[in-house]
Amino acid sequence: MELYNYKAVIEYDGTDFFGFQSQPGEIRTVQGELLGVLNRIFSNEKISISYSGRTDAGVHATGQVINFKSRKLFGLSRLKWSLNSLLPNDISVRSMDFAEPDFDSRRSSIWREYNYYIVNDYYQSVFLKKYSLLLCRELDMGLMQKASGYFLGRHDFSAFCSPNDSNKSRIREIMELEIIKTDDLHQKNMIIFRIRANAFLYNMARIIVGIITEIGSGSRDISDIELGFLNKGVNYSGSMADAKGLFLSNVGYKVF
Secondary structure, rough: OEEEEEEEEEEEHHHHHOOOOOOOOOOOOOHHHHHHHHHOOOEEEEEEEOOOOOOOOOOOEEEEEEEHHHHHHHHHHHHHHHHHHOOOOEEEEEEEEOOOOOOOOOOOOOEEEEEEEEEOOOOOEEEEEEEOOEOOOOOHHHHHHHHHHHHHHEEEEEHHHHOOOOOOEEEEEEEHHHHHEOOOOOOOOOEEEEEEEOOOOOOOOHHHHHHHHHHHHHOOOOOOHHHHHHOOOOHHHHOOOOHHEEEEEEEEEEEO
16 A cells, blocks of 8 residues: 655744653653654554654754655645644644655755854843843854854864764764844844754754854854864863754755
8 A cells, every 4th residue: 555755844842842852751752742643643553753853852943844654645734734733832834745755854854954043132032032042241243253164064073062972973064154143023133043064963053052152252262163173082062052042944855
């Protein structure tokens, strides 16, 4: 019997989740909530989910991609409506599509993009407190943008990930690292980091943001970046920025 490969782009508020990936016991995860609802909709089937990125506790997403296979054919609009009706308020399905049979949301990806939000002010809008980091100290945008250039390209990022990272190789390629300062409807002095890489190590995005903001505030020298790439005994995980400012925003795929 034919299997239908469903692809969905989802968003979630990570505040009350212990990360995306299912955990043993009663720990609340995004994957656990999704599976609970999918197994209600696709009754008599055991649904499993592939996902583009394993976000940590407290990290949000506006562009997480998942896919799952089923023998049952649903209309996409009906399925999207059913999921959004049954999922909790902190998870939403943005879009539903049918994917090629060999599409896998993780293995088929060629890059992932994270955004990190910082309010560089003495006032933080109440609507942003769960979704951005407040830094009152002055940050040098020019120096931070200069520091961001050191991370571009292919490097061993061992110094810029958690010591608990389990990947055999810690070589990654950062394709883009943009830092902009903007004012929006609710907040002045918002700084946005946009980091695109072929893949990320455990806590890599948050550590890079933390290092760059320390350089911008004058508490760390820009030469520490080169030291981290040259000296495999160095680890900067103590500089990791808070989870609440980080969003998995976009995922790129090869053309099928």
